[in-house]
Amino acid sequence: MSMRGEARPLFDNAVDISKLKTCWFWCAIREKKVGVQWHKILWFPLHIPKHAIISWMTILDRLPTKDRLLRMGLVIDTRCVLCGDGIDSRNHIFFDCVFSRLLWEGILRFCNIHRAYSCWEKGLLWVIQHLKGKSLIVYILKIS
Structure with missing residues (x-):
């Protein structure tokens, strides 16, 4: 959470930075791929x-x-x-x-x-x- 300042541009200005959650940051920066069959x-x-x-x-x-x-x-x-x-x-x-x-x-x-x-x-x-x-x-x- 020490990177809230760097994460701010990834989210709408409407988001209160004090309520920013780590999982939102993770979902915003991770690469999403199609799941594997196995x-x-x-x-x-x-x-x-x-x-x-x-x-x-x-x-x-x-x-x-x-x-x-x-x-x-x-x-x-x-x-x-x-x-x-x-x-x-x-x-x-x-x-x-x-x-x-x-x-x-x-x-x-x-x-x-x-x-x-x-x-x-x-x-x-x-x-x-x-x-x-x-x-x-x-x-x-x-x-x-």
Whole structure:
């Protein structure tokens, strides 16, 4: 609120500067963007912050996978540490790796969902279309 003087030109002269609220200033200066489709599958009531942040980083392809570290100039072995086959990337970790493929098959079978695993983009699109911010358990009950 120490910046009330600088904020004054952003508002009508009719606004009493002593009643100026921080949220008005924030709304006036922030850049407004269109929301993303995946917002509700990450940020919902009672979400686990650590899981949501890791998922957010994954969706934005910001995980420090070996392929990203190599692009940043680090000289490293890019092979997947789980299977030793393929380049460690977001798509490999979640879909191409033998271990992740077996894990997805087991999870989907357990949830009685009959769908083949695919690439990251198609998997995210499926989750957005089918879960819409609901838990997998709600989805399972709905299709049962």
